[in-house]
Amino acid sequence: MTAQTAGTGASGAPRLGNARALSCRECGKTSALGPQYACDECFGPLEVIYDFPRLTRGAIEAGPHSIWRYAPLLPVPRDIASRPTTEPGCTRLVRADGLAAELGMRRLWIKDDSGNPTHSFKDRVVAVALAAATEMGFKVLACPSTGNLANAVAAAAARAGIRSVVMVPANLEEQKILTTAVYGGTFVTVDGTYDDVNRLASELAGEHEDWAFVNVNVRPYYAEGSKTLGFEIAEQLGWRLPDQIVVPIASGAQLVKIDKGFAELAELGLVEDKPWRVFGAQATGCSPVAEAFAKGWDVVRPVKPSTIAKSLAIGNPADGPYVLDVVRRTGGTVADVSDPEIVDSIRLLARTQGVFGETAGGVTVGVLRKLLDSGQLDPDAETVIINSGDGLKTLDAVAPAVTVPAAIKPTVAAFQAAGFDGTDI
Ligand SMILES: Cc1ncc(COP(=O)(O)O)c(C=O)c1O
Numbered sequence: 001m002t003a004q005t006a007g008t009g010a011s012g013a014p015r016l017g018n019a020r021a022l023s024c025r026e027c028g029k030t031s032a033l034g035p036q037y038a039c040d041e042c043f044g045p046l047e048v049i050y051d052f053p054r055l056t057r058g059a060i061e062a063g064p065h066s067i068w069r070y071a072p073l074l075p076v077p078r079d080i081a082s083r084p085t086t087e088p089g090c091t092r093l094v095r096a097d098g099l100a101a102e103l104g105m106r107r108l109w110i111k112d113d114s115g116n117p118t119h120s121f122k123d124r125v126v127a128v129a130l131a132a133a134t135e136m137g138f139k140v141l142a143c144p145s146t147g148n149l150a151n152a153v154a155a156a157a158a159r160a161g162i163r164s165v166v167m168v169p170a171n172l173e174e175q176k177i178l179t180t181a182v183y184g185g186t187f188v189t190v191d192g193t194y195d196d197v198n199r200l201a202s203e204l205a206g207e208h209e210d211w212a213f214v215n216v217n218v219r220p221y222y223a224e225g226s227k228t229l230g231f232e233i234a235e236q237l238g239w240r241l242p243d244q245i246v247v248p249i250a251s252g253a254q255l256v257k258i259d260k261g262f263a264e265l266a267e268l269g270l271v272e273d274k275p276w277r278v279f280g281a282q283a284t285g286c287s288p289v290a291e292a293f294a295k296g297w298d299v300v301r302p303v304k305p306s307t308i309a310k311s312l313a314i315g316n317p318a319d320g321p322y323v324l325d326v327v328r329r330t331g332g333t334v335a336d337v338s339d340p341e342i343v344d345s346i347r348l349l350a351r352t353q354g355v356f357g358e359t360a361g362g363v364t365v366g367v368l369r370k371l372l373d374s375g376q377l378d379p380d381a382e383t384v385i386i387n388s389g390d391g392l393k394t395l396d397a398v399a400p401a402v403t404v405p406a407a408i409k410p411t412v413a414a415f416q417a418a419g420f421d422g423t424d425i
């Protein structure tokens, strides 16, 4: 039995809620829902399209406290909330007055996705990929990853009681290695870059029909999970869209899907339709999309990454051209910041907001600051930035920049001798 025929409904189509078909992003050709990810006409990437029902804010608000409150807008079975998943989402939207004051902004919010079950936004996309993959008959959940996806796939598979096969570059942060290995799936560390691992995954996907590589052969479903970031931000703002949003870019899927999420809410009349501007953030050591934007290209030229922002180190981003479309259409931009600026920005966020982001968060805050300085971001417009992962996973990045004082004896005299009584501390 192939993945194509297993687990499907009587009609042969997988039961994925209101999802209707797959549509080619390049030529628009539609195909039936299934484990297909490239157009058979032009090889373009496929996108899920829907027959949306009439949906009210009240119905969503009465739903589960997880991304499954938006299940009618996702390619997942209708009973998804009662299946074993990690139940990601509904992370906090933090009003960032401290950081706003430091940067001279009026209304700034942080969507803090470090609060997900494995501490990054990847739990969202993996939960949707797993639901669709199971429905299409896949038996194994797999991925090539820059780290956070590895955590999310290993955990989601463990929760669902299925096998995982997770592959990462061997030089990842130790925290991300351990927090994947602990879940006990098949864990492969590869001598090579993420782009090498991704290539290997594509070859393996061809050999193992019942393996769902979440970001390869079930990518159309996986990517839809990031729409929930857009949905939540709007709901948490009181069913409004922000004026500006800054999003980190690795493959670019998160950025593209947040924009799609906003557009769907407006189309469904769940928010007032108004303009929003989308800004992309990369590390200078891996900034192929920023380069393409700056040079006015429609295509993205691959690079070999070298940056402390390993979670964003994708040199050949699958959604790069679509990021360029979104950013240009909405009047945003894509910018990049250096490794020292990333570290500075992680500390700025921690110091002003009490939020400890991973390097991707540092990239986003760094780009926010840079675009304010250059006048490309409006300091008076309501702005949301995404903190997509937890600083505890990238400790090495900040360790050299943080001073830990020497231990003292447990006496008042030692406390005073060390200068901790001073008013200047
Ligand atoms: C923490 C974090 N933020 C952002 C991203 C970028 O996501 P995308 O590949 O959808 O652009 C990643 C990707 O791995 C990530 O791990």
Ligand SMILES: [Zn+2]
Pocket (backbone or CB within 6 Å): 024, 025, 026, 027, 028, 029, 039, 040, 041, 042, 043, 044
């Ligand atoms: Zn096509």
